[in-house]
Amino acid sequence: MEVLLYTILTLCVLGVLAAVILYFVAQKFRVEEDPRIDQVEKMLPGANCGGCGFAGCRGMADALVKNDDISALFCPVGGGDCMKAVAAFLGKAAAEKEPQTATVRCGGTCEKRPRINEYNGARSCAVAASLYSGETGCSFGCLGFGDCVTVCAFDAIHVNPATGLPEVDPEKCTACGACVKACPKGIIELRKKWPKDRAVYVSCVSRDKGAVVMKACKAGCIGCGKCEKVCAFGAITVENNLAYIDPQKCKLCRKCVNECPTGAIKLVNMEPLPKEPKTPAPKPAAPAAKPAGSETPASAPASEAAKVSSAAPEAAKAE
Amino acid sequence: MRTFPMGGVHPSENKLSCGKAIEVLPLPDVVMIPLAQHIGAPAVAKVAKGDKVLTGQIIAEAGSFMSANIHSPVSGTVTAVDMQPNGQGVRQMMITIQREGDEWAEGIDRSETLVKECTLSAEEIIAKIKDAGIVGMGGATFPTHVKLSVPPGKKADALIINGVECEPYLTSDHRTMLEHGEELVVGVSILMKAIGVDRAFIGIENNKPDAIAHLSKIVKEYHGVEVVPLKVRYPQGGEKQLIAAVTGRQVPPPPALPIDVGAVVCNASTTYAVYQAVQKNKPLIERVVTITGKGVKEPRNLLTRMGAPVQSLIDAAGGLPADAGKVINGGPMMGRAMINLSSPVTKGCSGITIMSGRDAGRREASQCIKCAKCVAACPMGLEPYFLSKMAQKKNWDELEAQMITSCIECGCCQSTCPSYLPLLDWVRLGKQTVMGIIRQRAAAAAPKK
Numbered sequence: 001m002e003v004l005l006y007t008i009l010t011l012c013v014l015g016v017l018a019a020v021i022l023y024f025v026a027q028k029f030r031v032e033e034d035p036r037i038d039q040v041e042k043m044l045p046g047a048n049c050g051g052c053g054f055a056g057c058r059g060m061a062d063a064l065v066k067n068d069d070i071s072a073l074f075c076p077v078g079g080g081d082c083m084k085a086v087a088a089f090l091g092k093a094a095a096e097k098e099p100q101t102a103t104v105r106c107g108g109t110c111e112k113r114p115r116i117n118e119y120n121g122a123r124s125c126a127v128a129a130s131l132y133s134g135e136t137g138c139s140f141g142c143l144g145f146g147d148c149v150t151v152c153a154f155d156a157i158h159v160n161p162a163t164g165l166p167e168v169d170p171e172k173c174t175a176c177g178a179c180v181k182a183c184p185k186g187i188i189e190l191r192k193k194w195p196k197d198r199a200v201y202v203s204c205v206s207r208d209k210g211a212v213v214m215k216a217c218k219a220g221c222i223g224c225g226k227c228e229k230v231c232a233f234g235a236i237t238v239e240n241n242l243a244y245i246d247p248q249k250c251k252l253c254r255k256c257v258n259e260c261p262t263g264a265i266k267l268v269n270m271e272p273l274p275k276e277p278k279t280p281a282p283k284p285a286a287p288a289a290k291p292a293g294s295e296t297p298a299s300a301p302a303s304e305a306a307k308v309s310s311a312a313p314e315a316a317k318a319e
Numbered sequence: 320m321r322t323f324p325m326g327g328v329h330p331s332e333n334k335l336s337c338g339k340a341i342e343v344l345p346l347p348d349v350v351m352i353p354l355a356q357h358i359g360a361p362a363v364a365k366v367a368k369g370d371k372v373l374t375g376q377i378i379a380e381a382g383s384f385m386s387a388n389i390h391s392p393v394s395g396t397v398t399a400v401d402m403q404p405n406g407q408g409v410r411q412m413m414i415t416i417q418r419e420g421d422e423w424a425e426g427i428d429r430s431e432t433l434v435k436e437c438t439l440s441a442e443e444i445i446a447k448i449k450d451a452g453i454v455g456m457g458g459a460t461f462p463t464h465v466k467l468s469v470p471p472g473k474k475a476d477a478l479i480i481n482g483v484e485c486e487p488y489l490t491s492d493h494r495t496m497l498e499h500g501e502e503l504v505v506g507v508s509i510l511m512k513a514i515g516v517d518r519a520f521i522g523i524e525n526n527k528p529d530a531i532a533h534l535s536k537i538v539k540e541y542h543g544v545e546v547v548p549l550k551v552r553y554p555q556g557g558e559k560q561l562i563a564a565v566t567g568r569q570v571p572p573p574p575a576l577p578i579d580v581g582a583v584v585c586n587a588s589t590t591y592a593v594y595q596a597v598q599k600n601k602p603l604i605e606r607v608v609t610i611t612g613k614g615v616k617e618p619r620n621l622l623t624r625m626g627a628p629v630q631s632l633i634d635a636a637g638g639l640p641a642d643a644g645k646v647i648n649g650g651p652m653m654g655r656a657m658i659n660l661s662s663p664v665t666k667g668c669s670g671i672t673i674m675s676g677r678d679a680g681r682r683e684a685s686q687c688i689k690c691a692k693c694v695a696a697c698p699m700g701l702e703p704y705f706l707s708k709m710a711q712k713k714n715w716d717e718l719e720a721q722m723i724t725s726c727i728e729c730g731c732c733q734s735t736c737p738s739y740l741p742l743l744d745w746v747r748l749g750k751q752t753v754m755g756i757i758r759q760r761a762a763a764a765a766p767k768k
Contacts, residue, residue: 117658120681122741124711127748132658133408208410 036090037065043086044075049153051076051176064090071095077154077174099193100175102157102168106142106187107203107219107264109163113138129184137216140206142166142187148179170197192247199268200245200252202227207240214262221264227256320525322550323560324569326698328731330487330553330652332526336611336618337490341498343622344635346421350393350626351403352378352414356665357454358461359385364414370397375424375602378414381449387462387666388452389414390602392624394422406629406648406657413663416626428599433501437509437597444513444597451596452666453603457481457492457556457586458649460667463593466583467513475583478511478519479565482534482587483549483556485524486650489670491607492587494620496523496530499591504537506594507544514583519544520565521587524551553652554729558584560698573724588669608632608664612673614640623664630660632671644676652730682739693732693742699725703732707742710749715756718749724757726750 041061048056052075054063064070064086074095075082087094115135119128125147133139144164148157156172157179159165166179170193180188187205202221206213210222223241235249236256245256245265254273257265355361360382372378372391379389395418402410423429439447449464469475480503484492496503507519521538523531525548538544547565554560558577559570561584568580577584585593588606595601604625611618616637623632629646633639639646639660647654651672693703701722709717726746733743 122744124744124748127741127744130748130751131407131744132656133404137408139404139408139410 034065037061040064040086040089043078043089044082045077045174047077047153047174047176049077049174049176049178051174051178068092076100076176079174100190101170101173101193101197101199102175102177102179103189103191103199103201104142104148104157104166104168104187105189105201105203105205106165106185107266108136108138108141108217109165109219112219113141113217125182126184138206138208138213138220140185140187140204140208141217141220143185147182147184148188151178151182153178194252196269198252198270199266200250200254200257200270201247201266202243202245202264203266204264205242207242209241213241219263221260222262224261226259226261227265230255230259320548320550321564322552323555323563323698325700326696326731327552327554327560328696328735329551330734332551333487333611333613334490334493334526335488335613335615336609336620337493337527339490339494339619341494341607341620341622344624344627344632346393346418347624347627347631348418349398349628350416350418350624351628351663352389352392352416352626353403353405353663353665354379354389354412354414356389356460356625356667357387358459359383359387359465361412362386362389362452364400364412366397366400366414368397368399371395372397372416373422373424375427375604377450377452377602378416381452381462385462385465387454387464388450388602390452390604391416392604392626393418395419404659404662406659406662407655408658426600428601430599433505434598435505437505437512439512439597441513441515444509447597447600448513448593451592451600451602453589453592453596454666455586456588456592456603456606456666456669458653458667458669459558460665463585463589466585467510469514469578469583473578474581475514475516475578476518476581477566477583478507478514478516479561479582479584480507480510480519480521480587480590481556481558481561481584482521482523482527482530483561484527484587485551485553485556486652486654486669487553488611488672489609489650490611491609491620491669493527493530494609495588495591495607496527497533500530500533500537502594503587503591504534504541504544505598506590506592508541509593509597510583510585510590511543516583517543521546522549522555522561522565523547524549524555526551554698554727554731557698557727557729559727572722603666606664606666606668608668609670610636610673611670612640612643612675613678614642614675615673616640625666626663628661628663629657629671632664633660633673640673640675642675642677643673645674645679647672647674652734653728681741684740685738687738687740690737692735692737696731696735698729698731699727701726703742703746704740706749707740707745710745710752715749715753719753719756723750723753 041057044057046057052060054060070092074097079099083094113136116137117135119135123145125143125145128143134143142165146159148166154172154174156169157166160167175190204221206220213220213222221243223238225238227243228236228238233249233251235246237244257267258273362379363382364379366378374394376391377388378391381388395416398417399415403413405411445464445467453463455461482492482496511519521534531546531548535546538546549555549564555564562577562582563569570577570580592603605622607620608623609620610632619636646657648657648668687704697703706723728747730743
């Protein structure tokens with residue numbers, strides 16, 4: 001009994017002693033930190049996604065408080081409202097940026113872009129891209145192993161098993177840019193976010209010549225330049241056999257969508273323009289516009305079909 | 320019997336074509352010559368569409384010191400200089416030539432007579448090797464003149480000829496040693512003169528007793544040249560492994576090079592090419608390529624002009640077998656799977672291996688069981704399981720600290736893994752990324768000086 005008593009007493013005395021020492025040490029070595037950093041950190045979304053360029057929200061808060069000019073800093077997750085609130089709190093001028101969303105610029109679905117070989121190395125786009133051009137004939141298109149899905153901290157991007165392509169959920173996407181960095185093929189782009197998540201964009205990044213594109217993929221941009229000619233706002237440029245729609249200049253007039261012979265220009269959450277009698281082009285363009293969009297149609301039979309086609313013993317399998 | 324001190328595996332040798340004499344592949348009608356078929360800067364094209372070229376004529380010049388000349392392997396007309404897909408489907412600048420006959424450029428001695436005497440100085444020899452566009456023909460394609468130009472302050476004391484050919488299936492070096500042994504040994508004496516050493520070792524694994532016996536007989540006439548039989552162990556043909564096996568010296572981790580331990584290593588086929596370049600003025604326009612595989616009707620060793628389509632070699636060996644699952648440029652351990660069989664044979668292509676679907680397919684990966692077999696197998700003393708994990712986590716700093724740049728990508732770790740983990744895939748990605756970071760850092764530091 002006595003032993004027990006002494007033990008408890010000794011431990012208590014030691015505890016009190018340590019507490020006293022720690023108190024004085026803490027007083028002596030206290031780090032003066034701006035209390036506003038804590039407050040700003042609380043105002044930030046706390047996603048720690050790294051979209052601002054800092055390792056986490058704490059780093060961003062620190063920079064926001066310490067820098068006089070914060071116009072170069074922007075939190076893509078919190079967006080303009082969050083930045084305004086922070087700026088008002090700190091009495092500084094906030095950067096203004098329009099909302100953006102990640103856009104996957106590849107329309108090479110399993111049926112439009114047949115597989116010509118089978119990859120059985122590590123399931124990673126980065127690894128596959130370092131080894132060879134990919135399972136399909138297109139050396140620019142989506143590899144489909146989902147590096148973008150792995151890095152997304154907001155569960156906003158998923159590979160649709162029916163198409164083999166990643167799809168972005170615009171509700172969840174914060175435009176942090178993690179997927180843009182992760183994609184070894186540079187397919188994902190941050191584009192202006194229109195009301196109701198509407199969008200018009202060229203869903204292809206292939207810089208191959210038209211004939212090569214046609215052979216590899218039925219949904220690729222062949223660089224014909226028809227869209228460039230029809231655009232009234234000078235938003236479309238064709239360079240290296242590839243059309244690009246500048247999101248800043250585009251007014252969503254949709255004329256280019258009907259012109260595109262391969263359906264490479266995607267229309268999201270919008271009806272295509274009515275078919276003009278003189279041009280036969282709109283027909284093939286219209287159905288291609290539908291699969292892209294926020295809704296995720298998960299059809300199991302299609303994914304089965306994809307598996308079978310990939311297992312077909314074609315000329316060569318790539319490691 | 321000597322071998323390297325650490326790691327390594329012994330895969331089934333499968334040297335199906337070792338008894339087949341070298342045969343000449345009929346001249347290809349169209350050749351495609353990539354401008355980047357060596358390590359370093361790509362060569363710069365010196366011909367344009369419509370130009371007539373002769374066999375052996377220079378068509379692309381070295382882009383920098385670390386680069387190599389490229390010569391036309393056939394005579395005919397240049398039909399295109401454009402981007403074409405290589406074996407991995409990646410587009411590269413290539414010169415396409417339509418063959419018309421076989422007219423050789425002047426000054427090339429095509430006779431079979433053996434020329435032993437070499438009166439040239441070391442500088443002249445290196446200049447000739449540089450002009451001939453010779454690169455390491457074992458697969459790494461390191462420009463040979465760079466290797467032979469010993470940097471000031473360093474001194475070579477031994478030349479090592481790599482006749483190991485540890486890669487399963489491949490037999491092109493083996494056949495070259497057997498059929499061109501005399502020329503090869505003259506090549507050794509030329510290389511010794513070029514780097515100023517009086518000792519040379521020809522390392523050959525003892526699964527090639529005929530080559531060991533043949534070369535041992537020839538080298539008796541030469542002073543300082545010795546044939547070293549080595550125990551069969553993959554990857555003994557790796558430069559650093561071979562130096563360790565032959566001399567017992569260990570090359571420090573990068574950026575150190577073999578010359579830091581006084582050794583220069585040269586592949587056997589390269590040595591034969593050096594003989595041809597220096598004594599016969601013949602540039603590197605053809606090489607022996609092994610076409611092999613268990614399903615291949617007629618495995619062969621073919622003397623092939625550069626730029627011939629891989630498909631033509633497969634046709635010469637009886638066509639693509641019905642059960643073919645994978646065509647590999649190189650051997651099964653270090654070769655690269657191909658998706659485009661119309662791509663050309665290049666300077667570094669020592670063989671084409673065709674694997675059946677059953678042999679080629681990888682088994683499903685499971686969890687790492689921490690058995691450390693990969694650590695025991697790594698000939699560079701690395702920890703592949705850890706490097707692979709860190710590469711997946713994108714922890715580049717840790718990878719650099721763990722010397723990932725030492726990895727020689729031999730594949731021992733992956734072949735020995737009981738869980739079938741794709742270790743090398745990740746390690747290779749990590750290595751590439753870390754080397755990119757190091758290059759960037761060097762480029763950022765350079766202008767300040």
